[in-house]
Amino acid sequence: MDELELLKKDWVKSDDKFERKSTAQLYPMLLKKSSSIVKTLFYISIAELVFWVAINTIPFLMSDAYRAKHEEMYTSNMFIILSLLSYAIILLFVYLLYRSHKSISVTDNAKKLMQNILKTRKIIKYYVLYNLVLASVSMILAFIYTSSHDPLLAEKIDHFTNKQYIAMIGMFMLVTIVFVAVIWLFYKLLYGILLRRLNRNYKELKKIEV
């Protein structure tokens, strides 16, 4: 006899073997909080948006010098356009995230549900990537700006030998790379753990279709 047929025979009979829950036990279960990966992804995306917006705003609110520098920079049209563009990009990400979260439905078929969750994860990934690129570019620009505009630093750099100059650039690049790498690794790990099962199951489903 086919193994599964034997199992099926028992499976059908197993209905009365479960500890049935009464309606009184079921009601409180509706009020409990979900711990699904979609909910976690949702919180991560909110945290992402807040984190990067905060990174860009806090120095502005905290430091007078930074604010003064900012105001000085705002006289340039180029800077205003760049700022508007960056806000537009944030709004675009908010919209994309909202849309993709809305598209996740537990009543879709298994494959579609997985694809929609992975799509949301991709949007968060692009948002992080965008911010990392932006942060690196800002760090480089700030470095160039400070080394030529800050009188104290500019004078020091003037006295640097070639070797010292290269060492300084090297150090700066290293710091930038480490900063980007640490954040990137953190995300890899975070999503790796969170979506390990989903990725494995999605691969398995894809394999069936090959």
Add this chain to the structure above:
Amino acid sequence: MSKPLEQNFVELLEQHQNIVHKVCRLYTNNYDAHNDLFQEITIQLWKAFPKFRGDSKFSTWMYRVGLNTAITLYRKSKRTINTQQFDTVQFKISAEEYDSTEEDQLKLLYNAVHQLNDIEKALVFLYLEDKNYKEISETMGITEVNARVKMNRVKTKLRTILNP
């Protein structure tokens, strides 16, 4: 007057709760984890219930939500201490229906099913629930032909696990 949504849902869930229990039985192996998954499936069903239009049977709709939660949405319970073995707690095996050879064989079979991966378990679950390949393919999002091919592979895999 129509029943409030909540009451309607709980009554339907109470009636069809075995579907959820059966999903939990395949995807968990201890009492706490079983209840944890049961809880999560209940939440997902409840959240999706307002959109349930009744154009499919409630039970059919439950299969989809239950399996999707088990395969995709559920994050394993933090309480993984395996203090009680599942079969002795959640199942009340009575003395008169106990047949040692068949019981042993079934135990081996259930153990073998537990060694399958999540997707294979889902196929086995739908097969045990007597779903046809059309329904299996629609629930999983694969073609009917591929569902059939995979099912045969799962049967072979089970045989290999049982007779290494």
